Amino acid sequence: MELTYEAAMEQLEKLAKEMENGDIAIDQLATKLKEAQQLLQFCKDKLTKADEEVRKLLAE
Amino acid sequence: MTLFELNHIVRSVLETSLDEEYWVEGEFADASVGFGGHFYGELVQKDAQGRNIIARARITCWARNYNIISLRFQKETGETLRRGLQVKLQVRVTFHEQYGYALNILDVDSSFTLGDMARRRKEILDQLQQDGIINDNKELSMPLLLKHIAVVSSAGAAGYGDFCNQLEHNDYGLFFHHHLFPAVMQGTNVEESVMTALAAIADEADCWDCVVIIRGGGATGDLSDFDSYPLAAAVAQMPIPVIVGIGHERDETVLDFVAHTRVKTPTAAAAFLIDNGAQQLARIDDIQNRIMQDVSLLCERQQRLIEQLTMRLTSAPRQRLLTEAHHTQMLQNRYMQSARFLLQNEKLRLENLQARHLALDPALQLKRGYSLTYTADGKLLRSAKDLQPGDQLLTRLADGNVTSKVEMAS
Numbered sequence: 001m002e003l004t005y006e007a008a009m010e011q012l013e014k015l016a017k018e019m020e021n022g023d024i025a026i027d028q029l030a031t032k033l034k035e036a037q038q039l040l041q042f043c044k045d046k047l048t049k050a051d052e053e054v055r056k057l058l059a060e
Numbered sequence: 061m062t063l064f065e066l067n068h069i070v071r072s073v074l075e076t077s078l079d080e081e082y083w084v085e086g087e088f089a090d091a092s093v094g095f096g097g098h099f100y101g102e103l104v105q106k107d108a109q110g111r112n113i114i115a116r117a118r119i120t121c122w123a124r125n126y127n128i129i130s131l132r133f134q135k136e137t138g139e140t141l142r143r144g145l146q147v148k149l150q151v152r153v154t155f156h157e158q159y160g161y162a163l164n165i166l167d168v169d170s171s172f173t174l175g176d177m178a179r180r181r182k183e184i185l186d187q188l189q190q191d192g193i194i195n196d197n198k199e200l201s202m203p204l205l206l207k208h209i210a211v212v213s214s215a216g217a218a219g220y221g222d223f224c225n226q227l228e229h230n231d232y233g234l235f236f237h238h239h240l241f242p243a244v245m246q247g248t249n250v251e252e253s254v255m256t257a258l259a260a261i262a263d264e265a266d267c268w269d270c271v272v273i274i275r276g277g278g279a280t281g282d283l284s285d286f287d288s289y290p291l292a293a294a295v296a297q298m299p300i301p302v303i304v305g306i307g308h309e310r311d312e313t314v315l316d317f318v319a320h321t322r323v324k325t326p327t328a329a330a331a332f333l334i335d336n337g338a339q340q341l342a343r344i345d346d347i348q349n350r351i352m353q354d355v356s357l358l359c360e361r362q363q364r365l366i367e368q369l370t371m372r373l374t375s376a377p378r379q380r381l382l383t384e385a386h387h388t389q390m391l392q393n394r395y396m397q398s399a400r401f402l403l404q405n406e407k408l409r410l411e412n413l414q415a416r417h418l419a420l421d422p423a424l425q426l427k428r429g430y431s432l433t434y435t436a437d438g439k440l441l442r443s444a445k446d447l448q449p450g451d452q453l454l455t456r457l458a459d460g461n462v463t464s465k466v467e468m469a470s
Contacts, residue, residue: 004205005203005204005205006203006204006205009204009340009343009344012344012347012351013347015351016347016350016351016354019350019351019354019355019358020350020354022358022361024358026358026362029355029358029359033351033355036347036348036351040344040347040348040351043340043344044341044344046205046207047205047207047234047235047337047340047341047344048232048233048234048235048341049235050235050237051207051237
């Protein structure tokens with residue numbers, strides 16, 4: 001199942017809440033942070049870049 | 061009699077027997093502006109079912125008057141005097157020998173047309189309500205990401221160009237994938253044409269985030285072409301949210317009531333999409349900031365914990381050493397004190413002993429008058445029982461010895 005923008009945003013909100021509540025162990029911090037950054041980039045790209053299939057369509 | 065003469069009689073009769081002006085209601089079956097800016101058309105009355113024409117008259121309006129009343133009519137109704145429009149006209153009946161019977165327009169009642177349009181809209185809305193579909197599109201949730209936009213418009217329309225231009229040159233670097241499903245946006249073909257476009261979009265609804273129906277601005281009437289039940293029903297039942305911006309400031313169509321979102325112009329439709337994207341970007345930034353803040357808070361807290369631990373770890377031994385040193389000092393003090401005390405004690409004891417010893421010194425005793433007596437074998441005499449008469453004794457006194465002989469012992 002491909003990740004959707006809405007699902008990514010939901011995950012991000014959850015992550016931010018976990019961090020705010022201090023629910024994250026320091027050992028997990030790097031992993032979680034990396035995950036968050038990937039999700040943030042994914043969402044930004046969704047808003048600002050053409051999807052793969054659209055690029056193909058446009059190229060045709 | 062010539063035809064001209066006959067027509068002239070008809071003209072005279074009409075001119076003398078009719079009032080100067082009449083208010084008449086009807087529908088424009090034809091309407092156009094011709095040479096010299098004069099308005100020509102045809103007014104008809106249909107039967108109760110609206111199928112058959114039961115009355116018909118040619119209509120004219122001279123350019124000077126037409127310019128004034130058409131401008132005012134357009135301002136008040138958002139409509140032009142066009143074919144299909146229900147109107148109430150103030151007319152003068154004319155009959156010209158060459159051109160025949162015609163009604164010359166003196167004035168037009170805007171409120172009648174508005175009322176008629178409103179009545180038609182209300183009928184459509186009532187029907188949509190009754191069919192239970194009027195809120196179907198409104199109840200869909202607008203996706204957070206509005207990126208793939210299906211556009212219903214006409215390629216040549218100025219509004220469409222503005223819309224595309226605005227989307228492509230937005231200030232936020234947002235990317236929109238928009239695709240035109242061309243449709244006629246003016247005239248009697250609007251209904252069928254827009255519905256065909258909508259059907260094509262509905263077929264691939266999962267490719268699109270929303271539909272945008274736009275029509276260029278300008279007040280070129282024909283708005284009531286959108287007041288159609290089948291078209292409104294099609295919009296209401298679209299499986300994805302529909303945004304309408306059919307370029308009219310004053311008036312609204314039934315599509316405005318059934319669409320998910322209504323905006324006034326194509327430009328406003330583009331602005332809506334861009335705002336949405338900008339809001340999402342802001343939200344992403346916000347989350348990013350929150351996360352970074354949380355991370356630095358977590359790190360700071362951890363740092364403090366480490367510092368505290370370090371402090372505890374290094375301070376405990378130091379404290380211990382200090383305590384030990386203190387303890388040693390204390391012990392030393394105590395030892396010193398006890399030693400001093402012991403020495404003092406011993407000294408006292410010695411002095412005491414010495415005093416007692418002095419008191420016991422035999423020389424001292426002898427001086428006091430005591431004497432020591434020894435037997436012949438040199439033992440100190442302690443008892444009379446040890447003596448026999450005739451035993452030799454030596455008695456020591458303070459200043460010399462005396463030798464004596466025992467006469468009797470008892």
